[in-house]
Amino acid sequence: MKKIGLIPLRKNSKGIPGKNKKKMVGRPLFSWVLTEAIFSELDQVYVFTDDLEIIAFIEKEYSWTSKVIPILRNEENASDTASTESAMLEFSEKINHNYSVLCLLQATSPLTLATDINIALEKITKESYDGVVSVVKTHRFIWGKEGEPINYDVFNRPRRQDFEGLLIENGAVYCTTKAAFIDSKNRVSGKIGLVEMAEETLMEIDSLSDWDSIETLLINRQKSKKQNQRIDFLVLDVDGVFTDGCVYYSQDGEMAKKFDMRDGMGLEILRQNNVEVVALTSEDSKLVAQRMKKLQIENTFLGVKDKYSFLKHFIASRNSSFAAVAYVGDDVNDLTNICSVGWSFAPANAVDVVKMNADIVLSHHSGNGAIRETCEMIMKYNKRYEMSRSEK
Structure with a gap:
């Protein structure tokens, strides 16, 4: 069963210019999820972009692995109005649908780990789901615009520890079988499984303040993994x-x-x-x-x-x-x-x-x-x- 990853990147970004290439903790933003994908159970990882600089960077920087393949993306599917699904369809056709499982990974989710990707893959390969989406559990109380509570009773306000909360899509990882994708032309369909990720992964990069916050989270995450042993x-x-x-x-x-x-x-x-x-x-x-x-x-x-x-x-x-x-x-x-x-x-x-x-x-x-x-x-x-x- 061939499992491939897809990281779609656009050259232009309105919110933060050049966002995908901008350095986060000293590395291009897209390299965070790409590295995790390389060290995951994916068989190949494709970077699908209209940016020739990124293609040249990948060809040079990741020559030590045959797992990463950059492919040029049509300008039409890299515009502000193009959907991610249209890029996925273009990509799938370019490689002649040569996969069993397609895993969509978002560069704007740099907190994604190889373990998150692997859990998503297992949902399809071992638990027979057609699609998988990554989510975050939130214990926030949600209200509608008309002033109505969505997920709790205002007269029986639960304590946080007793409140199940809601699962919210965080936009980081999506997996689908080839059959489900070709049939639905959607990133997930059929019997859908969930992968719960850490709460901080819900944060999106829409502004420079978001950027600074996620950069701090990444620094702290890397430091928290430090262990001491003999230096070799x-x-x-x-x-x-x-x-x-x-x-x-x-x-x-x-x-x-x-x-x-x-x-x-x-x-x-x-x-x-x-x-x-x-x-x-x-x-x-x-x-x-x-x-x-x-x-x-x-x-x-x-x-x-x-x-x-x-x-x-x-x-x-x-x-x-x-x-x-x-x-x-x-x-x-x-x-x-x-x-x-x-x-x-x-x-x-x-x-x-x-x-x-x-x-x-x-x-x-x-x-x-x-x-x-x-x-x-x-x-x-x-x-x-x-x-x-x-x-x-």
């Missing part, structure tokens, strides 16, 4: 961590970057104590490649824009978890990783939002001992961790 991996940004953040240019292009020689010794000592070092940078620089080779950092990944998704893939390939990772970053594109790993560090001269969310703000600046300081802290932490484990 040290992942380092390059510019603003290895270097002082400055790049020197000549008329021929990039000419020089400044690195601190003492960092190399700290990394060598870490490797001798079975901590693997990884360089992960959004820049694609020959100078950086040469320096990482000199430092014998075999796991050097250049030109990575979606650092969180790539790191999640890297960790999974090592059969490990974020808890085993220490991360050093200095700017907003490091923010999601800063909030997610076991231990996160920010150089003293990192941007404020990174320092605010890092576990430890280092006393040294980038390119001036920050990495060496991190190495020494990790050595001490691992030693204490291993001693505490041996005493149990």
Whole structure:
């Protein structure tokens, strides 16, 4: 049974211009649900968009997986007046209806998790539903415009703990069988099952204040998942961590970057104590490649824009978890990783939002001992961790 995901994206947005590409916790908005879809039980995930920039981004950033496929969407079905169903029908026809289950995922629901997607899929594949819709339980008392209560008796007002509440569609996940979709031409039909998601997922992104609220929820969610164990991996940004953040240019292009020689010794000592070092940078620089080779950092990944998704893939390939990772970053594109790993560090001269969310703000600046300081802290932490484990 082939299970596919569909993430429809429009290039233009009236409420928040360029919303789908706008950075949320340092990542494009659409990448949040896309990453969860990649690590779900879906067999393939299609991004259906009229935005060529997004297509190019996906082809480059997710080359590490064959699961993600971008497809160009007709302008006609990407207008403000076009329905989501019209886009779904166009998409289904473009792939010759090659699926058994179609799962519609909305980029504007970045709080969606792989577990939510998997539960929806199970409703169809194991419980024989024709369609599934995600909902949120609310304990609000609902009124009609004529002043009539909709869901309770005003003379017998229930206590919150005794009130069943209402289930409200949150617009995050919809699943349908191929037969039901082709017959009804609607995102859900037939026997419909429900997937209850967390209450905060009801929030929609219609304004910048909504954006800020959801960004805070995402940061707190990532931090709440943090766990501590022995550090097996040290992942380092390059510019603003290895270097002082400055790049020197000549008329021929990039000419020089400044690195601190003492960092190399700290990394060598870490490797001798079975901590693997990884360089992960959004820049694609020959100078950086040469320096990482000199430092014998075999796991050097250049030109990575979606650092969180790539790191999640890297960790999974090592059969490990974020808890085993220490991360050093200095700017907003490091923010999601800063909030997610076991231990996160920010150089003293990192941007404020990174320092605010890092576990430890280092006393040294980038390119001036920050990495060496991190190495020494990790050595001490691992030693204490291993001693505490041996005493149990």
